[in-house]
Amino acid sequence: MDKKKFDLQNEHLHKNDSNKNAVLSKIRRLLLSEDFAILCTKDEKAAYGSLVAFYISDDLKHLIFATPDYTNKYKLLNYCQQVSIVVDDRAKHQNKISNISAITMNGQATQVTGKDNIDNAKAKLLDKHGYLDELTASDSCVFFNVEIKRCLYVTHIQEVYEWVPD
Amino acid sequence: MGTGLKYISTLDDSVSETTIGRKSSSLARVKKAGFITPDSFCINSTAYFEFINQNKLQKLIDVELGRKSIEEMRWEELWDCGLRIRSQILKAAIPDQLIKEIKEKIPPDFLKSGVAIRSSSLQEDMKNASFAGLYDSYLNCNNFLSIFDAILKVWASLWSDRALLYRKEINLDSENSAMCILAQRMIQGEYSGVGFSTDPNDRTSDHLMIEIVPGLCSGLVDGSVEPINYILDRSNLEVIDSKERIEKQHSTIEINHNIVRNVGKILLELEDLFKHPVDVEWSSKKGRITLLQVRPISYRQEKDEKRSWYLTLTPNQKKLSSLADEVEKELIPKLKYEGNQLALEKLTPLSNPDLAEKITSRLHQLHYWREVYKEKFIPLAHGVREFGQYYNDNLKPQDPYEFIYLLKSCPRIAGQRFKALKECSATLVKSKGVSAYLTTWLAQSRKKLTEKNIIAIKNEPNGKSFCEQYNLLKKKYFDIAINSACWKNRDDVIITLLLNYSTAKSPLDDNLKEQQLLNQYLLTTDNASHAKALLKIGRLSWSLRDDDNLLLSKIESQLILALNQAKERLISLGRLQRSVKINEEDAHTIAQALTETSSKPIRLTSKERNHANNVTTNIKPRQIKGQPAVPGTVSGIACRISSLDDIKKFTPGSIILCRAVDPNMTHLIPLSSGIIEQRGGMLIHGVIIARELGIPCVNGVGQALDSVNNGDRLTIDGTLGIIILEKKCGDINSNNESTD
Numbered sequence: 001m002d003k004k005k006f007d008l009q010n011e012h013l014h015k016n017d018s019n020k021n022a023v024l025s026k027i028r029r030l031l032l033s034e035d036f037a038i039l040c041t042k043d044e045k046a047a048y049g050s051l052v053a054f055y056i057s058d059d060l061k062h063l064i065f066a067t068p069d070y071t072n073k074y075k076l077l078n079y080c081q082q083v084s085i086v087v088d089d090r091a092k093h094q095n096k097i098s099n100i101s102a103i104t105m106n107g108q109a110t111q112v113t114g115k116d117n118i119d120n121a122k123a124k125l126l127d128k129h130g131y132l133d134e135l136t137a138s139d140s141c142v143f144f145n146v147e148i149k150r151c152l153y154v155t156h157i158q159e160v161y162e163w164v165p166d
Numbered sequence: 167m168g169t170g171l172k173y174i175s176t177l178d179d180s181v182s183e184t185t186i187g188r189k190s191s192s193l194a195r196v197k198k199a200g201f202i203t204p205d206s207f208c209i210n211s212t213a214y215f216e217f218i219n220q221n222k223l224q225k226l227i228d229v230e231l232g233r234k235s236i237e238e239m240r241w242e243e244l245w246d247c248g249l250r251i252r253s254q255i256l257k258a259a260i261p262d263q264l265i266k267e268i269k270e271k272i273p274p275d276f277l278k279s280g281v282a283i284r285s286s287s288l289q290e291d292m293k294n295a296s297f298a299g300l301y302d303s304y305l306n307c308n309n310f311l312s313i314f315d316a317i318l319k320v321w322a323s324l325w326s327d328r329a330l331l332y333r334k335e336i337n338l339d340s341e342n343s344a345m346c347i348l349a350q351r352m353i354q355g356e357y358s359g360v361g362f363s364t365d366p367n368d369r370t371s372d373h374l375m376i377e378i379v380p381g382l383c384s385g386l387v388d389g390s391v392e393p394i395n396y397i398l399d400r401s402n403l404e405v406i407d408s409k410e411r412i413e414k415q416h417s418t419i420e421i422n423h424n425i426v427r428n429v430g431k432i433l434l435e436l437e438d439l440f441k442h443p444v445d446v447e448w449s450s451k452k453g454r455i456t457l458l459q460v461r462p463i464s465y466r467q468e469k470d471e472k473r474s475w476y477l478t479l480t481p482n483q484k485k486l487s488s489l490a491d492e493v494e495k496e497l498i499p500k501l502k503y504e505g506n507q508l509a510l511e512k513l514t515p516l517s518n519p520d521l522a523e524k525i526t527s528r529l530h531q532l533h534y535w536r537e538v539y540k541e542k543f544i545p546l547a548h549g550v551r552e553f554g555q556y557y558n559d560n561l562k563p564q565d566p567y568e569f570i571y572l573l574k575s576c577p578r579i580a581g582q583r584f585k586a587l588k589e590c591s592a593t594l595v596k597s598k599g600v601s602a603y604l605t606t607w608l609a610q611s612r613k614k615l616t617e618k619n620i621i622a623i624k625n626e627p628n629g630k631s632f633c634e635q636y637n638l639l640k641k642k643y644f645d646i647a648i649n650s651a652c653w654k655n656r657d658d659v660i661i662t663l664l665l666n667y668s669t670a671k672s673p674l675d676d677n678l679k680e681q682q683l684l685n686q687y688l689l690t691t692d693n694a695s696h697a698k699a700l701l702k703i704g705r706l707s708w709s710l711r712d713d714d715n716l717l718l719s720k721i722e723s724q725l726i727l728a729l730n731q732a733k734e735r736l737i738s739l740g741r742l743q744r745s746v747k748i749n750e751e752d753a754h755t756i757a758q759a760l761t762e763t764s765s766k767p768i769r770l771t772s773k774e775r776n777h778a779n780n781v782t783t784n785i786k787p788r789q790i791k792g793q794p795a796v797p798g799t800v801s802g803i804a805c806r807i808s809s810l811d812d813i814k815k816f817t818p819g820s821i822i823l824c825r826a827v828d829p830n831m832t833h834l835i836p837l838s839s840g841i842i843e844q845r846g847g848m849l850i851h852g853v854i855i856a857r858e859l860g861i862p863c864v865n866g867v868g869q870a871l872d873s874v875n876n877g878d879r880l881t882i883d884g885t886l887g888i889i890i891l892e893k894k895c896g897d898i899n900s901n902n903e904s905t906d
Contacts, residue, residue: 021785024785096232096340097225097228097229098228098229099228154789156791157229157232157791158888159791160787160789160790161785162786162788163784163786166784
């Protein structure tokens with residue numbers, strides 16, 4: 001390979017900003033900037049998707065949401081704790097599919113128990129979603145903590161990166 | 167609007183710049199001030215947006231632009247991106263209402279004079295960036311079909327490679343950018359030209375500059391006609407300098423002087439009107455000066471050298487023809503001759519100072535030819551693109567790269583090398599004794615065959631004929647270099663290739679398709695001689711694009727051979743260790759060391775570029791996007807190629823993964839099942855061969871590819887331009903989902 005000629009043709013390769021740290025920053029930015037996610041649950045017969053308002057921890061390892069205990073998703077979460085959660089920014093890029101980014105997270109959802117833990121989860125969720133005060137004050141409201149096992153970040157329509165929290 | 171029409175307005179209507187574009191808007195201002203302008207009308211931005219929406223083109227443009235970040239695209243990829251968008255726009259339908267309105271606006275006498283269809287984008291002709299020549303204009307359209315065709319081409323030029331190159335300055339955006347059109351009655355002027363109210367070459371001077379050509383201005387604008395250049399004193403409009411030819415008659419000079427003085431007067435008046443220096447395109451008929459376009463002179467300083475260079479890569483057909491002549495008849499034979507001459511030189515008998523001199527002269531030769539490569543060979547390669555665009559504009563094919571079929575028929579060095587490898591491999595496979603001997607030899611991890619080995623091979627049945635074939639193969643096709651190593655010094659790599667080459671795929675010879683396309687091409691053009699000339703240049707450019715690289719590599723190979731000779735001598739003097747790898751960058755140091763009497767160890771400064779991935783986060787690409795280069799899907803094991811050692815380890819059927827398939831290694835492609843290149847472009851070497859062989863290829867992949875390792879299992883989707891990596895990290899479920 002003629003190196004000089006190669007350099008002439010490929011100088012962009014050394015400036016490329018799509019390195020892994022940049023991808024992690026993009027994942028972080030997206031998860032922290034979005035308020036809602038699609039929670040995917042399942043039972044033996046079918047899969048089920050529902051919209052949830054969520055809080056995510058700064059290290060991106062834990063996601064919290066609330067639900068009344070009579071909902072479909074509550075029943076399904078008791079059936080299977082393995083969940084998938086999708087967060088995307090399509091609302092910001094309505095006309096530009098190639099600018100939309102989405103994250104699919106896989107994790108294990110566990111109901112939050114114990115007064116301190118519940119208070120803690122409630123405070124975090126309300127800090128981000130103050131309008132949920134009625135729901136979170138209700139007797140039927142339960143909190144779930146999802147331990148994130150893996151994130152798949154999709155950008156430019158079909159460019160996919162996988163991130164696994166330490 | 168004044169016309170009562172939805173998509174059309176005239177220069178007399180009070181419409182905003184954002185409706186009709188800057189060019190039309192400036193001309194409307196000029197007309198209002200009393201200057202003469204041609205009969206004109208404007209096709210507004212609503213028409214453009216309606217066209218885009220009606221044909222659902224915005225999403226398509228977004229997908230093309232979104233394949234990868236435009237900042238990461240090489241210029242070849244920008245061209246491909248522009249070509250694909252252009253191809254879709256040219257196939258799309260102009261809204262019926264617009265067709266109706268245009269027919270209404272152009273009476274028969276207007277049509278008879280010919281119509282100029284000019285771009286008038288919302289972004290061009292700004293004070294800080296004129297972007298002259300960025301968009302297309304078409305002259306002398308004399309029927310509605312050619313007018314509609316020109317409109318589509320002008321709209322398409324909003325997304326050309328040139329526009330993409332300046333996307334930031336012009337805020338190019340699929341949602342908000344629009345191309346308006348200025349349609350003008352053609353002025354068949356006796357003289358035409360351009361003029362600048364201040365000398366663009368010397369802004370501080372009190373001069374203005376005017377260029378003049380006989381007839382239409384188009385030849386001046388595209389550079390195919392040499393104008394006469396006049397410099398005038400702004401204070402009295404006297405001609406103070408001109409490049410008039412001596413043989414010009416006095417009367418002609420007198421006419422010219424009168425015209426340029428008139429144009430000069432207009433320029434100063436326009437400058438006063440615009441409160442800014444202006445440049446104009448004008449035409450003169452019977453002493454009447456008509457202004458075709460007016461815009462502020464831009465003083466944009468081009469800081470990006472590569473971008474300026476890229477803009478020179480689109481010579482017009484006349485220049486392309488003379489360049490083709492120069493390259494084919496002078497430069498390539500000279501390059502070939504020099505390579506062959508160097509290969510004949512014996513280095514062993516040379517004294518150390520003579521060898522040092524040889525290294526320096528070979529280095530200079532290499533630098534010289536690289537400059538020629540940049541200045542001559544790369545612009546000639548544009549001939550393929552010129553032809554490709556002409557083909558697509560006329561035939562509007564489903565596959566925008568169909569034109570390649572018409573280029574393949576020329577024999578290239580790479581094609582001859584493939585044939586020679588196949589023949590030599592067939593001899594080797596037939597000669598069981600030779601095959602067995604060489605297989606045993608390869609197991610001994612030797613690199614070069616010795617005289618003893620060659621005698622042993624010759625003693626095997628058919629051994630003598632194999633040796634003759636093998637020596638010829640090496641001499642003709644393997645005196646080339648890859649990553650600072652010479653192929654011809656590595657018998658082990660060539661023989662490994664030969665042992666596997668019987669399985670190499672052969673290109674499909676589809677002569678019937680080629681003939682059909684050729685007939686179709688010549689039938690659809692309205693200018694057969696132009697079409698044939700473009701095809702000829704395209705074919706020449708196509709056939710030379712591999713050859714120039716291979717011939718240049720031969721020169722590089724001779725430098726490396728001289729450096730290796732020097733290395734051996736310096737090792738024996740105890741000044742260099744065998745483990746040190748010498749690169750071209752070390753040539754001066756090595757040459758200097760050969761002339762010294764010192765015994766001190768040599769310090770080399772060159773370093774191998776480290777492409778390894780140093781980032782240690784647990785982020786892994788799962789699906790990588792690139793450019794869809796050759797359609798098809800294949801799964802296989804990745805084999806990263808960057809050196810001769812990698813080539814030796816290559817297992818037939820693997821997927822080649824490399825920064826760029828250089829012509830020095832294209833013969834590996836027929837053994838592979840798929841190609842992935844970091845370098846992008848539809849007309850680059852790897853893609854050309856992969857396409858001929860029907861091997862799926864994705865290129866323009868970028869840095870994400872650094873995360874893929876030798877031996878990783880991959881799937882390539884060459885239709886979508888996607889590489890899917892088999893899941894390895896974070897496999898929390900047993901199911902092995904692969905795509906999203």
